[in-house]
Amino acid sequence: MSKTLLLDLTRPQLQDLMKSWGEPAYRGKQIYDWLHRNLVTDPAQMTNLPKALRERLAAETLINPLELIVQVDDEAGETRKALFRLPDGATIEVVLMLYDKRRTVCISTQVGCGIGCPFCATGLGGLVRNLSPGEIIAQVHWFERWLRQDQPDSEGLALTRPSRVTNIVVMGMGEPLANYDATMQALRAIADPKTFSLSARNITLSTSGLIPKIDQLAEEQFPIRLAVSLHAPTDRLRNKLVPINKRYGLNALMAALQRYRAKTHRRVTFEYAMMRGINDAVEQAHLLADLLLPLKNAHVNLIPLNPTPGSPYQPSDREAVRHFQQALEDAGITTTVRLRRGVEISAGCGQLRQAKQQPDVLKFIHEP
Numbered sequence: 001m002s003k004t005l006l007l008d009l010t011r012p013q014l015q016d017l018m019k020s021w022g023e024p025a026y027r028g029k030q031i032y033d034w035l036h037r038n039l040v041t042d043p044a045q046m047t048n049l050p051k052a053l054r055e056r057l058a059a060e061t062l063i064n065p066l067e068l069i070v071q072v073d074d075e076a077g078e079t080r081k082a083l084f085r086l087p088d089g090a091t092i093e094v095v096l097m098l099y100d101k102r103r104t105v106c107i108s109t110q111v112g113c114g115i116g117c118p119f120c121a122t123g124l125g126g127l128v129r130n131l132s133p134g135e136i137i138a139q140v141h142w143f144e145r146w147l148r149q150d151q152p153d154s155e156g157l158a159l160t161r162p163s164r165v166t167n168i169v170v171m172g173m174g175e176p177l178a179n180y181d182a183t184m185q186a187l188r189a190i191a192d193p194k195t196f197s198l199s200a201r202n203i204t205l206s207t208s209g210l211i212p213k214i215d216q217l218a219e220e221q222f223p224i225r226l227a228v229s230l231h232a233p234t235d236r237l238r239n240k241l242v243p244i245n246k247r248y249g250l251n252a253l254m255a256a257l258q259r260y261r262a263k264t265h266r267r268v269t270f271e272y273a274m275m276r277g278i279n280d281a282v283e284q285a286h287l288l289a290d291l292l293l294p295l296k297n298a299h300v301n302l303i304p305l306n307p308t309p310g311s312p313y314q315p316s317d318r319e320a321v322r323h324f325q326q327a328l329e330d331a332g333i334t335t336t337v338r339l340r341r342g343v344e345i346s347a348g349c350g351q352l353r354q355a356k357q358q359p360d361v362l363k364f365i366h367e368p
């Protein structure tokens with residue numbers, strides 16, 4: 001019998017579990033606090049619970065489902081990438097990025113991904129399974145626990161501890177809106193002002209564009225930020241690069257984002273991974289501007305592609321990125337060029353996991 005993952009349970013569900021064990025419901029609240037505020041990993045640390053209850057929790061439940069396989073820092077000490085094994089043997093990636101004063105955790109929502117973008121390491125292997133809410137929450141807790149430690153030496157990363165996670169990007173493995181309920185439950189737990197209390201405004205969810213779920217997200221009273229992975233200005237090209245486009249094409253996507261904006265008054269960011277000779281011509285920047293201008297206030301994040309072993313796509317060169325960016329700016333679209341840090345440690349969506357599965361590319365990784 002597999003153990004109940006305590007982080008999968010909402011506060012009311014934990015209270016129900018306690019009642020079913022013949023305990024008072026308030027024990028559920030106490031345990032929820034230990035888990036989500038104090039981030040304990042062992043019931044023995046829950047000192048306000050009776051010993052018998054702590055023992056039963058230890059016997060029948062699990063708190064931390066993540067077992068660290070390998071952890072890799074980039075040379076500059078700005079990125080730490082961790083590969084974890086889950087209880088069923090599946091593996092996922094989580095990344096901590098230091099950026100200005102931010103400490104951002106990039107989390108995964110699925111093992112693999114079913115969308116199948118051909119430039120993405122996660123997409124190459126297809127979908128294995130959805131992550132549960134607790135498996136998503138645990139990724140944030142893992143880095144938060146490390147950051148909270150009072151240590152003068154931060155083991156290679158350029159920061160001082162104790163510290164805290166300030167931002168979350170849902171940009172790791174998987175399509176978050178294809179695992180909607182678990183992802184929302186996890187993000188709501190992270191943003192819960194009574195426990196972990198990370199501001200929803202500091203959470204960015206990235207999607208390949210699942211229209212019905214974008215509409216659902218617009219209805220939530222939950223002000224997280226939305227990013228859309230565009231990568232192409234025409235249906236013809238996007239059908240190839242982001243295959244969900246064959247189902248939810250650009251016109252329908254833009255209409256959904258208009259509805260999202262009207263409903264939430266929040267601006268949408270677009271991600272555009274720049275691939276040499278594929279989507280980086282100035283004419284394509286003009287088409288992109290035409291597509292995005294009606295949305296008002298759209299912002300484009302230009303990301304030089306992080307080449308994935310086994311995929312033919314290559315990053316655009318600097319000049320191409322500069323011209324593309326200039327064309328967008330001239331048309332009145334704001335842009336940022338986000339340098340993907342740690343290319344040398346195969347930081348990129350799903351790439352560490354891929355490297356571990358194909359030992360011939362392990363030479364790109366320096367194990368600690």
Ligand code: SAH
Pocket residue numbers: 113117119120121170171172173174175176206207208228229271272273303304305306307308348349
């Ligand atoms: N599935 C969601 C979120 C995870 S991917 C999505 O696609 O939006 C997060 C971002 O990383 C997406 O914009 C994705 O297109 C991008 N990405 C994936 N592989 C990449 C690579 N090799 N180089 C640069 N960006 C990549």
Ligand code: SF4
Pocket residue numbers: 113114115116117120121122123124172173174175208229349
């Ligand atoms: Fe899935 Fe996003 Fe990778 Fe596409 S880019 S395969 S949607 S994880």
